Amino acid sequence: MEDLLILDIFWNKRLVKDSSGNEFEIFRGKDYEKDWVDLGFGYSKNSRGVFLWDNECFKKYAKQIDLTSFEMIQANTSENTFYFKDVNSIYLDSYMSGQVKIENANPKKFQLIDIDKGYITSNDKDFWYGTELPYRISNMTPINESYQRVDDSIFFGHTHQVLCDTQTFEIINSKVSTVARDKNYVYFKSEIIEGACPKTFKFMEDCIADDSPPYLECDIHFYAKDKNFAYFINVPFGFKIIKTKDLSNFRFIVRDGIGYGIDSNFYYEKGRRKKLK
Template sequence: MYDSNERIKNSDPYTFQRINEHLVRDKNQFYSNDGTVLNVDGKSFQIVKDYEKDYFMYAKDKNKAYYINFMDGKDEMVKELKGLNPKNFKVLNRYYTKDDKKVYFSKEYADIQEVQNVDVKSFEVLYFENIENKDDFGKDKNKVYLFGLELKGVKPEKFQVMKEPITEKIIYVRDENNLFVIFYDYFSGFNFVKTKKIENIDFATLKWKSARELEDKNGEYIVNGSVIDEDKIEIKFIKK
């Protein structure tokens, strides 16, 4: 095995084997297509869940659990999911993983997020068919999460996504009694969610006029602000 025309240390061409589109191995080590040696224990390394078409996978060895993204640079390709026990490591969906003590959220272009103060035993992933962020929600018996971050004030009972105007980076959600708008964004090293409750909504007469305008029998609600203009986040109510 060669990298920049130099033979890679400890590589064994006689046991060379392709695992998938992005990964090869020999008897000693695992390599990406560009010759990067994965910083894992080569003897015990195994793939737990492979999302080959999306260039990432979850894996483990005898010591650690990993999120591996082949689109990242050489030094960022293999990310340890710190503190997860490989013996109890489970992949819940594309972005959430857990063991018996911790839950992690991992996504391309987003920060790897250990879910804080989560009830691991009751945690489950949520799936919403017709939205962009369909795999990004989870809940436990007490809270709801987006990108591994708590949606403050939102209760898990009867939680559902109402509307997602994707170009606005906002999502409307509800629990049993209340409507909320979530302002969100994510990129390398940064996940952001801010939850704003829309007071006294009448769900029976609720309808959207546009991405940021909605109304019910009581009046009109205008949603202002964004991640960039966090100090301008507000819900303006115009009474009928």
């Protein structure tokens, strides 16, 4: 191997030339770096650790991982979700969780329920990605992609209980998955929007209608109002209460491809007030 000239280097092999001028491929794990093992989908292991391409994975758990038994269980490449196990534990690398060890999951009693949704079960406990659920998945009914109903309880994001009136709880508009109400309050995720009136709260028709003109981040940015205030909603990240003094004239417009709230004196970019010019 020492007299080979390396012509090109790939992740799992090399193109080389010998002293006679013959070109051929040699393979990592077989012909060189013989402790290297391809785990699939860019993941590998050797005697030093676990890697995704050339970057070390699961660094936090490096001293806990049993490298001899470490292997990939299942992968969902479209969701960037990959499950692994060793003799002691279950590990997950996902856009939803990062690189984690799933606490209280037993590799000997582990079953994937739905890899697309991140549901697994182990030891008579159910998990959503890397988080242990406070209920069994069989008792859960999805309300939408954000909220779940479990018996007489409502959860946001599978783990955050919404302290609400469960009989009147509803999603206000299907396009805005993180805003809901009951007879008493309006909620963003599991948080009460203080001062919002559930009876009169509604999203501005010009930003929610199917024929509304497109605008920047129109899938996550929305404006709403009720009898008290106007509101800017950023679906994944938060909300802003707009205390306009001209609520009756508050409306939504699209200008140069950007959506704004506007009243007689100000316009509101992502809920932030700016003086009309």
